[in-house]
Amino acid sequence: MTDTSFLPPLIAAIQSEIINNEAEISALDRAIGDGDHVTNLLRGLEAVAKLNDELVQLDWSAALMKIGMTLMSTMGGASGSLLGSMFVSMGKAAKEQELDLNGMTAVYSAGVESIKARGKADIGEKTMLDTLIPVMQSLQSDTEQNADKTTVLSNIKTAATQGMQSTKDMLATKGRASFLGERARGHIDAGARTSQLILCVIADELSKI
Amino acid sequence: MTDTSFLPPLIAAIQSEIINNEAEISALDRAIGDGDHVTNLLRGLEAVAKLNDELVQLDWSAALMKIGMTLMSTMGGASGSLLGSMFVSMGKAAKEQELDLNGMTAVYSAGVESIKARGKADIGEKTMLDTLIPVMQSLQSDTEQNADKTTVLSNIKTAATQGMQSTKDMLATKGRASFLGERARGHIDAGARTSQLILCVIADELSKI
């Protein structure tokens, strides 16, 4: 599978979704972090968007790898190393996978596992993983059940949104919010929110293909 | 003349007058200076008040000298060197003077002249001299005319008050306010205000003796 022509519009859609929610994301990271998450992400996305011409020439494995290296070398911060690792790992996994539900689930899962490993974190620690892991679980069970595309995409959005919202009442045990103890409760994690926004945009864009 | 027993109540009266007007004086020096004039003056007065027991043992020449040295070594700032010099010079002049209208005029004039010399300043430069010099002129003409005590004291207050008020519309050519150019206009000089307050208290206290 080498058609990566869906990437440029997808990246653009993600960029504009993040920009539309910039103030909210910034406020989330200011409340229990240091406020830079949305800036970091936008810097990374901008760099990725500049690669569009190159990305469409690549197969999806190489494209994911390229995106990962770009995020890694432009974002910085905790999220830069994590998202960078995720995409690089997805790129590696994609080498052996078809671009079907099965393949996408395997590739996405490899990405999430690399975040868990790099961040030494798991579900329930008030991080982006609280969005990413439920989506992985949803994908895995939909793959097993051979769910149809509409169901898969709608489940992604539900899992991402519920996961993101679950961070609100958590105590944080990873990331900057962990320094705040009880004071972190009541705030949604910024990385969980951006992951949810991105996954929802991806689901919406895939539904159009 | 050695009766300096009127000094302690006079000093106390001056202190309380300055304290009563502290916020206003502070605001004046903040507007066109650096805001410390009233603190400097109160620090000096407090040190002088501590000398009370000693002052009543001294003749007025020595008492004035002692006050001058104390102001000089406790106030600091422009006003400390000026008021210090004034009292030291008054102390020197008092050696040869009786404590009558004539003597007081001569002594006071010597003090004002020493400020003019130390500060290289004269009337019309938006400083304490705009209060001090008109009072000197009033005293000198009342002495010539042999005015009665009530007239002398009332003229002191009028001259001091008019002099102080005259600084409001002046451009400053001495002191910190000079740095502000036109922006200094419309503000009364802090040193002119404290000089006026002090001279009015002195006039009031002398009227009771």
Place this chain on the structure above:
Amino acid sequence: MKKLINGVESVLEESLNGFARAHSNIIQFNHQPHYVTRKNKPENKVALISGGGAGHEPLHTGLVGKGMLDAACPGQVFTSPTPDQMLMAAQEVENGAGVLFIVKNYAGDVMNFEIAAEMLDCPHETVLVNDDVSLPKNHSTGRRGVAGTLIVEKIVGAAAEAGADLAACKQLGDKVVNSTASMGVALTSCTVPALGQPTFDISDNEVEMGVGIHGERGREVMSLTTADDLVHILAKAIDEELKPTKDQRVLLHINGFGATPLMELYLVYDLAAQFFEERGIKIVRSLVGNYTTSLDMAGCSITLTLMDDEMLQYWDAPVHTAALRWGI
């Protein structure tokens, strides 16, 4: 937001340009990616590399030079640098004796340095600085690295300059970390250029106790109180951590966060010194000033390092960087 800048996009680059220009006798600035390296590094000396988000100046760029760091990698403001910065800096300064990374314990710094280290094909070690005792030792992410980092960099820097090998530098770095404790209090937030507003709100009669150095809120909000009370809280936490015994020699470092005048920092020094001297502790070295800052945050931290002969000798050894200089 009131800042002497031309725009939030260009502030970091322009500031680094100015730094490079002002200190071109001792350092060199690489633009793409950003890193600062020491000029005239001797052959076969362990290469010391640190880095972290910008906004803590003079840390780390101002600590590059003879007797301290060989390279520093500044990220965006309060954002950890990226692995390529560290990797390229390492490749440039490594010359036979390996690389020692000195990393403040923050998720972003740790992970980005980790990735760089994994990609580096020469001997390397990492010293993780976690001196902030405002968090318990068993905190889920470990404790943060704050103002004690400078002390690690100075002492290990002198050892490397004197010819210590990679293992010895690593061991000494760990020793300094284990001998160092810090804690800070913020009176105001700071304003990150890209955010354009203070990171957190705080009222006129509150302080944030136990803050890190990225403008995050602290462990808890407290009422503004006297310097005596605030210093007591900080010093007590440090004392309970390090448990210095009578006659123990220490280095006492009062670090300003950027907007607190030296007048107040020296006052804090006086109170902290009293606190420790009353316990029979011997303050043999001191450092007072703005070294590990949070942009324009008001407040300060106290750092104490238990010193032995070796550490003292390395602390006193000549150093020539933009921010610390003596003996040269």
Place this chain on the structure above:
Amino acid sequence: MKKLINGVESVLEESLNGFARAHSNIIQFNHQPHYVTRKNKPENKVALISGGGAGHEPLHTGLVGKGMLDAACPGQVFTSPTPDQMLMAAQEVENGAGVLFIVKNYAGDVMNFEIAAEMLDCPHETVLVNDDVSLPKNHSTGRRGVAGTLIVEKIVGAAAEAGADLAACKQLGDKVVNSTASMGVALTSCTVPALGQPTFDISDNEVEMGVGIHGERGREVMSLTTADDLVHILAKAIDEELKPTKDQRVLLHINGFGATPLMELYLVYDLAAQFFEERGIKIVRSLVGNYTTSLDMAGCSITLTLMDDEMLQYWDAPVHTAALRWGI
């Protein structure tokens, strides 16, 4: 007012105590009256004495030591010291070669030093520093002394250390003054402890252009604009005053007023250096940091000194003070 203090009455004394404690290897602090003297002053060296209101730290106390001042007399915050401080300090440090007073041109400083000088019965001279070009040269009180003072103290300090006599020190001091121009801009007021509130109000989109260092308002209010614009105004005024010709060697000093982060000061350095280099001027030395502060004021000043061989040699000579140190 948010400050790390115990009370407005005690802040100065406690801060000086901390300073004395932190630097007891190089200075000594006299309590009654306040002055700081250098330890180990050589015999028969001209005694350099400066002073002024507190609140400008590290100026002047932080500049006492080998190669710079022999004594500094701190007044109350922003209030000139009193003649007895200078007199007693002079009597303590004078040892055969006379006294040179280095005085910033402010009415209070000038008059109090004058009174001290009149009472001093040993050879003495005064160098009056008036480097602030925000005021015209023929201003009624003369121009203010600001951040250029440090440069005078460093260069004359080195000359005195090298054995220059009183007349030579006085002459060199005047030469440095005549070769130096400064101008500053404030983004915020400062808060004097005793006042408990900012000295002046300023809106979020205004700056005070041409400020002194006591929290007074500047020459004029201007709209907040880019660092490019602000630096251009400051540098142009300095350039028009000193009229450096092509290839002239200069020292460029960017001085922070206390609350502006180093990140911004280096950015200003970059812009100012560009300004002068574009005119063919050679920046041969630089100094960037908070040296002549106004408590917690945000803003900075630019100082330029035209250098010749003699001045360069003295600038580079060893110095060991709390705030400036090199070669030792």
